[in-house]
Every structure is written in C-alpha cells, then in structure tokens.
Amino acid sequence: MAKPIQLSPKEMINAYLLFFVVHGAQIGVGIQGFQRIIYQDARHDAWISVLLAGIATHIVTFCMIKTLEIYGSNDLYGIQINIFGKWIGNFLNAMYILYCFVAFFSVLRNYIEVIQAWIFPSIGTWFLSATLLIIIIYAFTGGLRVIVGVSFFSIILSLWIFPMLAFPMKYSTAASLLPILENDFRSILKGAHSMTFTIIGFEILNIIYPFVKDKKNVRKPVHLALLATTFIYLSVMMVSITYYSEGKLLKTIWATLTLFSFISFPFMERFEFVAVCFWMLIILPNLCFYLWAAYRGAIRLVNISGTTFVWLFSFFAFIGTILIQTRTQINTINTVFGQVAFYVVFVYPILLWLIAQLKKNFTAKKVKNNEQA
C-alpha cells in the first residue's frame, strides 16, 4: 500500500464542506452557454441528457470514493504511483497535472471571452487574465482553507441568482418540452456526452479526499452536491428550452446570460451586465481548485514551493490566454478538452477502481497464501 498522506488537523476540512467544494468546482463557465451544445444533439429532450449526465456523475463519484477508500488516506497521485509503479505512475501524474492546467486555462479563457463579448470588447485579454490570475494567486497562497472558503462564499453569495430564473418563466411555454423522448436515445446520449465540459469539476474529490477529517461521512455531502448541481443544470435547461424557440436557442451562444437580458428592477435594468461580472465569483473556486490540484501533483513530482509553482503556473496560463485569441480557437479547445475530460473524468475512474479492486484482491490472496505457506 502507498504511504498515506500525513496531515495535521489544522489543514483538514470537515466532510460537510465537501458539498461546497464539489458544487463550487462543478459550476463555472459551462453553465453560461451549455444549452446550445446539448440542444444541437438532443433537441428538446436536452433536459434528459442533463439528467443522464447528472446520474453518470453519481456513478463515477461512487467509484471514485470506493477507490479512495481502498487506500485510506491518499490522493489520485499516490494511488496511480501505487498501482502503476513509479514510472508509469509519475507519467500519469504529469498527464493529470496537464489536464488540470488545460481545465484551468479553458475556464479562464472562456470567462475572458464572455467579458469581452458582453461588456468590454476593447479591453485587452492580457489585462483580464492578469487581474484574474492575481486574485487566484492571492487565494491560493492562503492555503486550502481559504480556497474552500472561497468556494463556500461563492455558492452562498450567488444563491440569489437562481431565483432570477423565475423572470424568464413568464415567457415560457411548457409545450416546448413535448413530446418527450421524441429524439432517439443515441442523440440524447450524445447530448449527455456534450455535458462533460459543463459538469466536470467533481474530480477534485480525488485530490481533496485525504484532507477530509471524517472520511466516513464523505458520501452524503458529495452526492448532495452532485444532486444540487444536476438540479441547477436541469432547471436552467428546462427554462431555456421553454423560453427560447428551437432556432433561437441554437443561435444563442450564452443562453443563460441572455435569459437574464430583460430582467429589470426599479433601480437597475439589463441584469446580465451585472451577472457577467458577478460570474467572476462563481468561476473563482473552479480556477482555485484546478490550480490546487495541479500543485498537489507537482509537489510529488518535483520539489517545488507553493509560491514558485503558482507563479509558474499562472505565467503559462497568462501566455496561453494571450496566444489563444479567436472564438474559433476557444471553441476548438473547449471541444477537444471536453472529449479528453470525458475519458479522464468519466471513464478512467471506473477503470482505476476495477484495477485497484483487482490489485487489492490479488495482494490479499498473496498475503493469505504467504500466511498459509
């Protein structure tokens, strides 16, 4: 068995905070415009795709927790080294760090794109990326407690956005959802597959698990978080399908933000302008967790201090955001990343669990044999 990670109680977090960790890591830029992508495949049954994707996250998380429980107190990096040996394990770890980097980068670049498209067309990408990175570095250097705190407040303080969905409901026609299941199952599944980019984030569990104080109680908050995420995606999807007509939804790039477009209060109109900026708070946990996950991996590979790592990481992300300029490039990255993420997040954990289980049985037998002999 791999060496468990030793941590002082001060660094650990309570299990119930995992709700905020998982939920905060899942919801990010994807929700701003995932409707169109799912709708392309699953048409008005897109909400079933969302539901299926939500169920898939539960299954995958179940396997993840099973795998982690086998190893007691260890993260994905340790498990990989244990299962695949030092060389392959380290290679996989490096790949996972790269995955975290791309995820981080893609969230960052997409958000910058939204800001540029909605409010500041002329502002420099480098400026937006630099300011966001500084905020993230500041949060990261505060340690895990601060990062979890950010995700907690990000959720609590954005709760008020959810009821805003009631405004577009005024123009909703429930008939748009009918007939249910008109599209064949393949396209619905395809739609669920397209959800990957939006729904990932819960794989942070693989890394944060050793930091949880009461590991027995992990399941409940995590599954609740997944449930909450699915519920939010589902309601956003339902409202979008009923609010937009077929053609319009396909042409709306950030359907969620457009939903907010006509919301007006006596003191403020055009709510989406506030929402776009407020989204910064919602993507912060995304970015922080990917950065932190990458850092946890990096310190296993090389001896690097947190400060050096975060500056290096941010530097590369910064360069990346400058290099990727056009919408087409961003979309390509999203698509490719979504496909890779599907295998990393949805397929790999199940495989890993099977391998870990097999290995455990094998070693147990071996020990037994040894004892008998």
Place this chain on the structure above:
Amino acid sequence: MNKLRGKSIVLLSFVFLYGCAQTNILDKVGLTTLVGYDIGAEEKIATTAVIREVNPEFQSNVEVLTTENDTSKGNRMDANRKLSKKIMVGQMRVILFGEDVAKDNLRYYIDTNLENASVSNGIYMAVVEGKAAPLLKYEYQNIEDIGQHIFRLIEQNVKQEYMISATLHQIAHDYYSIGKDLAMPIIKRDDELVELSGVALFKGGKMVSTLPAKDSFYVKIVRDTFKVGLYETVLEKEDIPSKFLQKPANKITVAFDAIHSNREMELVDIATPEFDLNIKIKSRVLEVFPDINQGDPKSVAGLEKAIEKNLTKEISRVIAHSQEVESDIFGFGEKYRSTVRHSKLTKDKWHEMYKNMKVNVNVDFVILRDGVFE
C-alpha cells in the same frame, strides 16, 4: 525581496492604468431611444434614429436623423458624423419598421439586433403604416421626445393588455419557432398624435396582412393568457333573446373586463389537422347598453350565452383570416409539433397545412360580477 515587491506593485499599477477600458460616459453619449427602418434609394437601408442628447444647458434635446447605408452599423457611423456625441444603442426601447421593410423581410433586422450584446431583448417592435421616417420626423405639438412617447404608448397598451406584446425576444422566438408566426402592433400618425392602429400578421419574416386594432383582443385571447383588459363588443339583435331586454334595441353594446382567461388547444385530428380551441373567460361586466336586468340570473345567463356566441364568431373570423394569409400567429403549429411525434415539421410544411386547418372554437364566458351599483 520586499523592495522588489514594492517596485513591481508600482509597475503593475501603471500597467493596469494602461489596460483601461473604453468609456461610455452617460452624458457624453447620444442615446438612441428609437430606430425606424425604411427601404431607401437603391435598396439601401434607411435608418431614422431618435437620439437623445444632453446639453450643458440642462436640457436634453432630441435629434431625429435619417441616414442611408448598406448596413445598420454603417448607418450608425453616418449618424455619428452628424452628431457631437457618440451614438450608443444600449438604451434603445423601440424598433419601428416601415411597411415596405416589413413586407420585404425582417430577418436581417432581427439577427443584427440579437447579435448586439448591448441591445436589450426587451425592446418593443412595431410596424409603421407607410414609412417610418415621416412619422418620426413630424413635429408634433405636444410630444417632446417622440422616442420616449412611442415607447410609453406601446408599453402602456401592452401592460393594459390592449395590444399584443412584441418584444425582440418574442419576435425572435416566434421567428425561429417552427410552428408560430410573429405578429406586431401597427402604429400610424393621427394628426398630432401617434396611434396604435392594428396588428400586422407575418408569414416567416414577411408581413402579409393586417388586422384592425379592435381584433387585437381576439388575437391576444387566443395567443396567450389574458389577465386584465377592457373590451367592448357589439351583440347583434338575434344573439340575445329580447325578453331579457328592458327596452327593445337593435344592437347591444357590452363592455367587459376580462379578469382571467384560459385557452386550451387540442389536436383532435392529425391528418386535417383539426383543433379544438377551448377558451374560458371570467370577466366583470362594466357596461351594457341598453340596460339589462343583471339581478336576474336568467338574463345574466342569457347575456353570457350571447357573448359566447359573439366571441366564437369573432375568433373564428380572425383565425380564418390568418389562415387565408398563411400566418399562424396563434401557435397552432407549436401545438401540432409538440403533440405529434416525429412530425418532422418545418415552417413551410406547416404553412401548407395551416391553410387547411380546421378549428372548432368553444368559448365559455362567465360573468363573475358587475360594478358596485346595480
């Protein structure tokens, strides 16, 4: 290290100052409140913009500018050249289309406004009888800001449920929907006033016909749930048995306030297609002329019957008219699409079917109460 950090912070702040965004200071921009589109010479787009400018003399003045260009953005540039302030469209409230534009195709105008993030989805759209430019350019005696005025006019009528609502979102929704066509209010100049004169029916992006303003009530009642709205109808003599009348009369005028209405569409026959349209209206009778004894339950029931009959007739007439011009502004196609599995419906296909559609209108009219004086 600390020194270095201090220096880098100073450096950073300078860098950030450089990264400052382009400003749109409120009093330095000319706010377009209304835009009217016409077809100009050589198939160009003629844009008439009502622009509100604020001057240091504490007065805001309203400029009405017409420019012609190939694109609407080009028009904006042209207008910019004529004004002292940068023109912005973020506060636009109404878009008007000249009749010739509406009869051509609206697609370009819908798309270009959807594309622009600073244009709200809640702006109203309407068709102008004739051209938009003269309506806007006319110097009205009592209307200071024509953009504001038209916006208030439409908004008030929509809120009171006198007129169908046509915001950019609804227009785009119907335009991109398979089973529904868009409809817009029509406005025209009536001497010194601007008036909502009717409803324009569209087939796809083309305006095909109009209905008089009075019929907008029927359109509304079939299109969506109706909450508050005043309506007046004239019952023919044969509709209502004369025994209820206190005085014999040829025509009876009834004004009522629909408190609540509910509409149900049911597809009864896929092939034809045939729909049942059940409409329930709960209302408050405001005025009956000549007088009817409203204390008598029988006469109230008779009145209800008469109104039902009248409404059924009128609604059937409006629907028949829309069928004639193949403009499904009521969303029957939407119902068809959502009920029939694998219908593979397209807009053209539906327009074909719509012509031959049969609708059975059933109105259930309930008088809840009248005023406080019997």
Place this chain on the structure above:
Amino acid sequence: MKFKLPFNKKQSAPIKEAPKENLVRVAHETDHFIQSIKNATNNPADLIIKTLPPNIALIYIDKLVDDQSLNNDIIANLQNNLYETPESLKVALSISEVNISSLLKETIDTMVNGSVVIHVDGYPQAIVANIASRESRALSAPENESQVIGTQVGFNESLSTNISLIRRYIVNPDLCNEKLKIGSRTNTSVSLLYMHGIANDQMVNTLRQRITDLTIDELLDSAVLAEMIDDNSLSVFPQMLLTERPDRFCDAILDGKVGVIVDGSSMAIVCPQSFTEFFQSQEDQNLRWQIATFVRLLRLTAFFLSVYLTPFYVAALTFHYEVIPQAFLVPLSESRALVPFPPIFEALLLEFIIELLREAGARLPTKIGQTIGIVGGIVIGTAAVQAGITSNILLIIIALSALASFTSPSYMMGNVIRLIRFPIIILAGFWGFYGIMLAFCFILIHLLRQSSLGAPYLSPFYPPRLKEMRDSIIRMPIPLTAKRPALTRPEDNNKFEPEPVKPEKS
C-alpha cells in the same frame, strides 16, 4: 511586523539573567542611600526628601503619592514614635501595601510608581509603602460608543478604576487578572483579563506570549498594542475589538474572550473578534430581539451601501449606461450635463471633501466641529452643485454612503469602510462592474485569510456554523442563545441550560 505564532505552542518561560545593576543593594547609611537614589533618578525637581529625626528618612516623588495618607498614616505615625528596625516600622504603618526591599533598583521602581520609600539609618533595607495617587478623570459616559439604552459609563484612563468597574459587573473569583509590564522605558502596566473555566487556555497563552514577546520601549495606548498583537498587523481590517464600554467588555469576557486593558488608555482590547461582531452593538442585547435584528440588518445594508453605492454609480455612468432604468436616465444625465469631469473624478472629489469635513470636524472642538460639519456640508455641497462640478444625485449618494459608514458600532471598522471605498471607486472608474467585482473578490479572499487570535475571522459564516449564523445577522431571543460562540473555543460551552422559551405553567 508579523506576530504569527504557532497556536498550540505552549509558553516556555524564558530564564533571564538579571543584569548586574539590578543586584545593587540598599546602602546602610541614609546619606549614601539618598545619594544613590538621586543618581539613579537623575535628581529630579519633584523628588522630595524628608528626614524625620533621629534616624528616619522619607523619599517620594511629589504628587505621585496621596498627601492625605502620607500625613495621616505615615508621618503622624513616625513622628510620635521611635523605631529601631525596619521590621518594627513596617508593623506600625497603617497602610495596606507595605514591603521591605533590599534592592536599590526595586526600590526606585516602586517609588516611581507612587510609593514612599522609608529608610532607617543603619539598615541595608528600605521600606516601600504604596500610597500612589494617580491623576485621573472621573468616570464619564462613553463618547465614541454611545447608546440610547444601556449603561452610560465608560472606561477611563486609570487601570485600577477600569478593573474595579469590571469587577463590579462580574462578581466572581474566576475572573482572572494577570498583570504584565510592557515598554522598556514607559513600564506600562497591562492587565490580561479572562474568565477561568470559560476562556480557552491556548488562546490566553497565545495572547500572553504575544504581549510578553513585544520588545518596545513605549506603550501609550491600547490601540498601539492591538495593532502589534494582531494576527496580521498589515491588514487594514482590525482583528481585535477596541471598546470603551465596560458592559461590552464584560459580555465578551463572559463569552470566553480575552480582554486586555492598558494603563493610561480608555480603550480595552477584546479578542478573538470576528468580522461580523464588529457590526454588533452592545445595545442589541438591550433591545427586543425583533428591533435589534432590524437594526443589525440596517447596519449590514449600510455597510454594503457605503462600500458599493458610489462605485456602482461610477461604474454605471462610466461604462454601463445600459443598466440605468429609463426613469433615472433623464435626471441622471441632466444633472451630469454641466459637470466637466468624468464620474470617477467627480466621485473622488466629493468623497475627498466629505473626508475633509469629517477630519476637520474631528480635530476641532466639539461645538465648532458640529458647526463645521453642518455648514461645510450644506454650503460646499450646494455650491459644488451650483458651480457645476458635481451632480446633485452623486451628492446624495456620497452623503448617504458617508452616513452609512458611521452606523458601524466600531469606529475602527467605520474607518476601514471609508478607506476601502476609494480603491473600489478607482477600480470602478477604470473597469466598471468588472473592477468592482475584482475588488469584491479581493476583499473576500483577504477576509478569508485573516484570523483573530488564531480563530477564523469570518466565523460563524466560514467555517459555517448554522446555529451561530442565526445569531449574527439577526439577534436571537435570549432564551435561544444558550451556547457560547465557537469562535472562542470556550471550555464551557453553555451559558445556561437550554430551556423551553416559555416554561410551561404548572
């Protein structure tokens, strides 16, 4: 300067080698002794030496001792009788605090503190009788934290008076009072107060160690001490509460917090203190819970208004004209029509004027200060609008946010609110809502990073404790607040046995 100490590290008493001069003994001969005292104290003008024949000398510093007890209890006793030895003399004195000291340094220290030194010729000892009388003002109402309902007494500058005030509120032997001395030159007395059996030992140890670890030469006020023993002295947010209300101090101590009182300062330090507690007033406890809740919500709204209202105005007018409702559009743009500056400059200018008025009002004598505030506010405000350098709507907004910033019960926090507004206005002026959000996130993370005496600063919101959250934004009815806040990690969790709100009638 950071005083980050490992929290669970127990204090290890440092063994100090006493310097040589501390070991100099008291001389046998009175003349010798007097000379050595004169040398050590640099022969001050107010040093009074009184010889009582045949063999006794009194040495003290004028006005540091109580004249009445000096005459009645010491001189009267000594004149009538003859004492051969210090021991017999000590017994004869009718004063509560009399000691015999044989070290010169110790003798001088106590003399500077207000003792009379009595030397009997021929003995290497001196008697020190403490009859100190400190100049101090009478107790008065707390000026910076006034309340409508509640006690109208505040701390004054005398340590002993303050402690006696606290002892009057908490009549309990468990109230611990530890005396510490800080400042190599000022030798300021500092008292550490906490409830034994409630306060967390680790916290007390940490605080004690932070105070004793300080190597400074002067300590004139508790605010200085608070800044130095803060977890993060560089943060703009205070992490310890400064209060001049004994009732608030006692309430905090009874919650398991630790208090520090500095001699010569009328403000007491209370820690650990969470961010939300800065917006709670002691008066909340004295009002019915519904009213107190309303007031708390009002303060919370005031905080957000104060910080974000002006930036919002600046951002909306500079970049996001789309969000302005049509009803505001015309009045806003017309009021701005004459203003030659961009909104950011206009807002900064007005904020600057308001701060000027506030500062001038605070520096001037109370009566003139009030006049300046009103006259300055009205005259400058109206003139600025008429001259066309600001819009009147902004004037309202600025005045509102200034007003809102004064609702914070803690003056220190009010200052912070007023200060952090400036960078946010600048950010809003450059990058609109994005800038505001940037500042918001930064402040949020900053607050998350802070701790107060090792306890999380944003408690009870993060780490989330649902039950205490209820008692922070709204004030729960007293029967429902049986538990002490977990922030202080109290040894005894319950204030009282939780009982049903309305005991059933028997």
